[in-house]
Amino acid sequence: MIVNFARRAHNHNWELDPVTRSLLDTDFYKILMLQFIWKHYPKTRVTFSMSNRSSSVRLAGMFPIEELTAQMEHARRLRFRRSELVWLAGNTFYGRRGIFEPDFLTWLERDFRLSDYEVSVKDGQFQMTFSGNWTETTMWELYSLSIVNELKTRAALKRLSEFGLDILYARAKTKLWNKIEKLQNVPGLRLGDFGTRRRHSFLWQEYVVEAMADNLGGNFIGTSNAFLAHKHDLEAIGTNAHEIPMVLAALAPDDAARKAAQYRVLELWQGTYDGALLIMLPDTYGTTQFLANAPDWCADWTGQRVDSKDPFVAGDEYISWLESRGRDPKDKLLIASDALDVDKILGLHAYFGGTLLHGARPEDFQSAADFLNPRKWLPGRRIRFSAGWGTLLTNDFRGCDPEGGGAFDPLSLICKVADADGRPAVKLSDNYAKALGTDAEVERYRKIFGTAGVANVPVLV
Incomplete structure (x- = not known):
């Protein structure tokens, strides 16, 4: 699908152009987690809150609150379509059919609703909260983030002429193609789209996903966006996120149970899913402490996702841990997902996918030619x-604005669990700058979990 982005943006004058076109327009792992929540915690009350870590960007000054609420109300009225439920019921995901239970799909069709929400403005920022049963609030995360991000994009587009819009998208397409060219024909490379939550727009994400699928062949393994996977017959990818251990830790009756909650999540998850869906996300309260205290059966899981630690460091740590538990790392999967761009992806693939020779460094790998050079790399x-x-795939418009400035630069916008059954929730992560929760609660959790392996790194996206 080739979209004339400039003409569409220039002629954008209809009353409501929905950002969220379907309830499937979300990360696939949100649907996996929704079934998990429906199965195990259907009556738990959870509040999510949205915040802008790029605080210098005053979102409430870019578009009116009425525009935001119109989009939110449209999303809240959506229901799963019959064709979407048939796809969830009958499609093969990760080589398995029937991972969604019939009763869950019936519930999605008849009873699933998004919760109410509250939105206000404070210090130039939108304050949004979503409170209700966990099953009603969890899906708001992706919808709210993609709505706010796209409304920011639309506000910035309005100030450009049609010629300026043409320049903007020509530069963005050139930037995207330069990245794709670097990735073409790289032996053994595997990558997917994780860019829904902070995308430039829905249509741009669709364009990017189609460009990757058409030009990278088997190296492109799919998209986390369930709607795009359904529409374009691509693999839907994704497993789980931080919200489950955050909620279970908040619900824990004491510190010992709180520390054990990160493993209780895995026990319940492997009772719900298996195979390629057994991917650990160990950094909610710090990867180093997680691995040090993990039950031995955790080493039997398929792999690990790295989210907030330097992926070179985290990968080496995971490999050493697997070896200490008597498992062969070559059989396991390492997924990196934090602030990636093309050069880091190639460097990580070189580092973990083979042996660097004659003083070659990960940053020396810029295209397939480097991987095919027997003096630099041994597969x-x-x-x-x-x-x-993620973000730097679906929203890398840095330097593309013909008028200069950073109006199209991506934001670090997040929507996370704030409390569960009235108890405050906390995320520590492997980066001090990414900790979430009140100062007092964060400090209390650090006394429980420690800070081994935690670094202080600027948050980019």
Whole structure:
């Protein structure tokens, strides 16, 4: 699908152009987690809140609150379509059919609703909260983020002429193609689209996904966006996120149970799913402490996703841990997903997918030619590596604005669990700058979990 982005943006004058076109327009792992929540915690009350870590960008000054609420109300009225439920019921995901239970799909069709929400403005920022049963609030995360991001994009587009819009998208397409060219024909490379939550727009994400699928062949393994996977017959990819351990830790009656909650999540998850869906996300309260205290059966899981630690460091740590538990790392999967761009993806693939020779460094790998040079690289994986490419795939308009400035630069916008059954929720992560929760609660959790392996790194996206 080739869209004339400039003409469409220039002629954009209809009353409501929905950002969220379907309830499937979300990360696939949100649907997996929704079934998990429906099955195990249907009556738990959870509040999500949205915040802008790029605080210098005053979102409430870019578009009116009425425009935001119109989009939110449209999303809240959506229901799963019969064709979408048939796809969830009958499609093969990760090589398995029937991962969604019939009773869950019936519930989606008859009873699923998004919760109410509250929105206000404070210090130039939109304040949004979503409170209700966990099953009613969890899906708001992706819808709210994609709505706010696209409304920011539309506000910035309005100030450009049709000629300026043409320049903007010509530059963005050139930037995208330069990245794709670097990735073409790289032996053994595996990467997918993880860019829904902070995308430039729905149509741009669709364009990017189609460009990747058409030009990267088997190296492109799919998209986390369930709607695009359904529409374009692509693999829907994704497993789980931080919200489940955050909620279970908040619900824990004491500190010992709180520390054990990160493993209780895995126990319940492996009772719901299996195979390629058994991917650990160990950094909610710090990867180093997680691995040090993990039950031995955790080493039997398929792999690990790295989200907030330097992926080179985290991958080496995971490999060493697997070896200490008597498992062969070559059989496991390492997924990197934090602030990736093309050069880091190639460097990580070189580092974990083979042996660097004659002083070659990860940053020296810029195209397939470098991987085919026998003096630089010897194929033979240390661990299976895959990249989940997010914001800098679907929203890299840095330097594309013909008028200069950063109006189209991506934001670090998040929507996370604030409390569960009235108890405050916390995320520590492997980066001090990414901790979430009140100062007092964050400090209390750090006393429980420690800070081993935690770094202080600027948050980019």
